[in-house]
Structures are given as structure tokens and as C-alpha cells.
Amino acid sequence: MAKALLHQKFHHLLDDKIIEEINLSGIFKTFKKNDIIIDINQPLEHIPLLLSGSIKILREDNDGSDLLIYFLESGETCTMSLTCCMGTSKSKIRAVAEKDSSLVLIPIALMQKWFHNNHSWRNFILESYQTRFNEMLETIDNLAFMKMDERLYKYLLNKTKLENSNTIIVKHLDIAEDLHTSRVVISRLLKQLENEKKIKLSRNKIEVLQ
The missing domain is CATH 2.60.120.10 (Jelly Rolls)
Structure with missing residues (x-):
């Protein structure tokens, strides 16, 4: 095998x-x-x-x-x-x-x-x-050169490529640790991305729409 x-x-x-x-x-x-x-x-x-x-x-x-x-x-x-x-x-x-x-x-x-x-x-x-x-x-x-919201969105796009799926199973804290920031900042920026219709949030899941 x-x-x-x-x-x-x-x-x-x-x-x-x-x-x-x-x-x-x-x-x-x-x-x-x-x-x-x-x-x-x-x-x-x-x-x-x-x-x-x-x-x-x-x-x-x-x-x-x-x-x-x-x-x-x-x-x-x-x-x-x-x-x-x-x-x-x-x-x-x-x-x-x-x-x-x-x-x-x-x-x-x-x-x-x-x-x-x-x-x-x-x-x-x-x-x-x-x-x-x-x-x-x-x-x-x-x-x-990139602002945190841009880094976050790029991170999510990379994860979709790794998972070969637009839906990512991940906790906000794990993202914060990877991007070297706080969970509060990540949660706020994820909500911002959702308002911009770029992602859809659910419990421990993020669907990338664009």
C-alpha cells in the first residue's frame, strides 16, 4: 500500500x-x-x-x-x-x-x-x-504589505485548495494562531467577510463563496 x-x-x-x-x-x-x-x-x-x-x-x-x-x-x-x-x-x-x-x-x-x-x-x-x-x-x-482582512481571505482561499472543497472545517482560534493574531480579531474580520458576501459562516465551518 x-x-x-x-x-x-x-x-x-x-x-x-x-x-x-x-x-x-x-x-x-x-x-x-x-x-x-x-x-x-x-x-x-x-x-x-x-x-x-x-x-x-x-x-x-x-x-x-x-x-x-x-x-x-x-x-x-x-x-x-x-x-x-x-x-x-x-x-x-x-x-x-x-x-x-x-x-x-x-x-x-x-x-x-x-x-x-x-x-x-x-x-x-x-x-x-x-x-x-x-x-x-x-x-x-x-x-x-497586506492588511489582516486580506491575509485572512487569502488564507481561506489556500485552505480551500488544500481541502479541495469550498467548505472548510476550522475554529476561529486555529486561524488566529496560524495568522499570529487574536481570536477576537479573526471573528470580527470573518463577520466582515460574510457581510461582503465572500464567505458564509456556521459553527466551526466556513464556506468560501468567491
Whole structure:
């Protein structure tokens, strides 16, 4: 089952030889929603490839509050953990399961070996770096230039893409934590968006209309 999912999600990115080596050497694991997959300051010995579900990547400020950096979807890897692995340092991010998720962990030594001797793996890593770099630049732009209501609406649109549904099951407090603000602010802005006919609110559910 795990091998079939691995092939399904990565066959268009990685060649058969690498997929077979991942199947033989990788560690397949599952996580429940809200489980911490990688924590800040955790020594990194593996990098994750996401097979199913979604993961949110967070940074922690000086007060211990989390700030959402980006989401990972199935068929992706976390390049911030790749960077830490390359320097054999500790994790600078926290990775939390956004929903029940399965992944395969690749040992650092193999990741580095494949980077040098396998074309498809090297391209996958470099393209992942570019994608995540662009997303981090977008996060910086959002923080610097967008008002909170704009950030909130963009957040909701991203969630609909992750869920593949216009209806999102989420608590106001969870949104507030992801966007690094208070629940009161989020509740007020959600009501504003509802008045603008952009969303429809119900208990722990938000339907994005536009």
C-alpha cells in the first residue's frame, strides 16, 4: 500500500530506481491531525516526503507563538528541513499535521548521496527549494504589505485548495494562531467577510463563496 502511494505521488518527479530505493530505505509513518512531526531544535536525521494529508510549517517568535510559513501537500517535501539537514543542524521550524497524514522519512546520508548521483532526485530537490522560496517571499510580502482582512481571505482561499472543497472545517482560534493574531480579531474580520458576501459562516465551518 505504501509503495503504491509512493509511486502514485512521485512517479512523475522521480525515476523508478530512486522510488525503489526510497521504498527499501525509507521509514513510513502516519500522523494524526495536530501531531507534531518535526519540532524546533529537534536534531534532524531524516527529511520527509508527504504521501497523503497536509502539513503546516511554522516558525516560533520570541514569545513562543507560532507563525504560519507555508503548507505542504502530498507529493512535496519541506525544504527548510532540507537546509537544516545539509548543515547537520537542528530544526528551525515546527511541522504539524494539518490533517491525518502519511509520509516517508529519508535518511540524510541517502538524501545527500542521491543529490550527487541521481538526476531526477537533484531536480526534485532544486525545484522544491524554488517553490518553497517563492512561498516564503509571498509570506513576507503578506506580512509587510497586506492588511489582516486580506491575509485572512487569502488564507481561506489556500485552505480551500488544500481541502479541495469550498467548505472548510476550522475554529476561529486555529486561524488566529496560524495568522499570529487574536481570536477576537479573526471573528470580527470573518463577520466582515460574510457581510461582503465572500464567505458564509456556521459553527466551526466556513464556506468560501468567491
